[in-house]
Amino acid sequence: SYVLTQPPSVSVAPGQTARITCGGNNIGSKSVHWYQQKPGQAPVLVVYDDSDRPSGIPERFSGSNSGNTATLTISRVEAGDEADYYCQVWDSSSDHRYVFGTGTKVTVL
Amino acid sequence: EVQLVESGGGLVQPGGSLRLSCAASGFTFSSYWMSWVRQAPGKGLEWVANIKQDGSEKYYVDSVKGRFTISRDNAKNSLYLQMNSLRAEDTAVYYCARADQPAYYDILTGYSLGGDFDYWGQGTLVTVSS
Numbered sequence: 051s052y053v054l055t056q057p058p059s060v061s062v063a064p065g066q067t068a069r070i071t072c073g074g075n076n077i078g079s080k081s082v083h084w085y086q087q088k089p090g091q092a093p094v095l096v097v098y099d100d101s102d103r104p105s106g107i108p109e110r111f112s113g114s115n116s117g118n119t120a121t122l123t124i125s126r127v128e129a130g131d132e133a134d135y136y137c138q139v140w141d142s143s144s145d146h147r148y149v150f151g152t153g154t155k156v157t158v159l
Numbered sequence: 160e161v162q163l164v165e166s167g168g169g170l171v172q173p174g175g176s177l178r179l180s181c182a183a184s185g186f187t188f189s190s191y192w193m194s195w196v197r198q199a200p201g202k203g204l205e206w207v208a209n210i211k212q213d214g215s216e217k218y219y220v221d222s223v224k225g226r227f228t229i230s231r232d233n234a235k236n237s238l239y240l241q242m243n244s245l246r247a248e249d250t251a252v253y254y255c256a257r258a259d260q261p262a263y264y265d266i267l268t269g270y271s272l273g274g275d276f277d278y279w280g281q282g283t284l285v286t287v288s289s
Contacts (some may be wrong), residue, residue, distance in 0.1 A: 079268075083275035085204070092254055092279040093204065104277060136204050140262035140274030145218060148194065148206035148262070148274060 052141040060155045068124040069152045072137035075118060080139040082120040084113060086134045096135075097122060111152045124156070128132035161185040161278045163255045168283030175245050175287070179237040181280055189213075189233040192258035195240045195278065197251035197285075205251075208240065209258065222248075241279030245287045252282040 055073040062068040072082060082100050085093035096106050097113040100120065110125045124131055137151035167179040179195070194209035208219045210231040217229050228241040238255055262274030 069246065080271040081273055081275070085276075087204075092280075092281055093276075095259070095275060095277050098259065098275040099272070100276070138275070140271055142262075142271040144263040147218070148209070150196075150204040150206065153203040156229075158202075 051144055051147070052139070052149050054137055054139065054149055056146060056151040056154045059155045059157065061159055062127045063159045064127055064129060068127050068128055068156055070122040070135050070156065072120040072151045073118055074139065077118055077120050077139065078116045082113065082115045083138045084122045085136045085138065086133045087136065093136065127158055129158050132156055162255070163257065163278055165253065165255050165280040165283040168253065168285045170286045170288065171245055172289050173246060173287055176243045177245065177285060179240040179242065179283060183236045183238065188236040192261055193231060193238045194256045194258060195229060196254045196256050196276070198254070199251040204257055207253070243284070247287050250285060250287045252284050254282045255280040266286035
């Protein structure tokens with residue numbers, strides 16, 4: 051089955067840039083989506099199709115995807131960005147299965 | 160405003176059954192694929208099952224095949240998850256989620272596209288324990 055690997059944690063100072071990676075075999079051939087989840091809340095879509103942002107999501111959130119790694123970048127990090135972040139793809143080779151990454155806890159110092 | 164409201168969670172003994180419901184509003188329910196996604200306590204997200212707009216296609220994660228059944232009633236704008244033979248490892252918050260765009264494989268490019276979840280319910284907790 052397809053596996054998406056994320057670093058367990060990323061720490062960043064306010065105003066700096068956080069980069070969260072999502073590794074998967076030839077992930078560059080798949081659309082990657084990113085979700086933000088704060089404690090006790092449902093996930094929120096922050097980037098879809100590698101680099102598009104839903105309405106209402108700040109431009110500080112951006113994404114890229116190539117080769118075996120996709121990246122979510124949060125610029126000018128704010129305290130409110132502290133959350134868990136998950137990448138996700140649809141794997142056509144495994145019975146139409148949706149796969150989530152292992153998740154990354156972003157801590158704002 | 161799009162709203163997804165889950166219900167039906169609770170405490171159930173191993174081997175028992177539970178039926179989850181998700182009431183949808185604020186959009187044309189019959190036009191979207193819908194999914195159930197779960198999250199065990201302190202763990203990550205796991206996709207459980209999804210269903211096509213007209214209910215003609217259903218897919219499941221391997222761990223629930225033969226035990227869980229996803230269904231929908233477009234006249235009632237509702238999504239369901241019938242869970243049988245429940246196990247301790249099924250303990251989780253279960254979310255109902257709308258697929259923003261259908262996932263598909265582009266045979267010309269070899270790319271797997273789409274498949275994001277743009278709206279989620281608040282979740283309902285299922286606890287399997289004796």
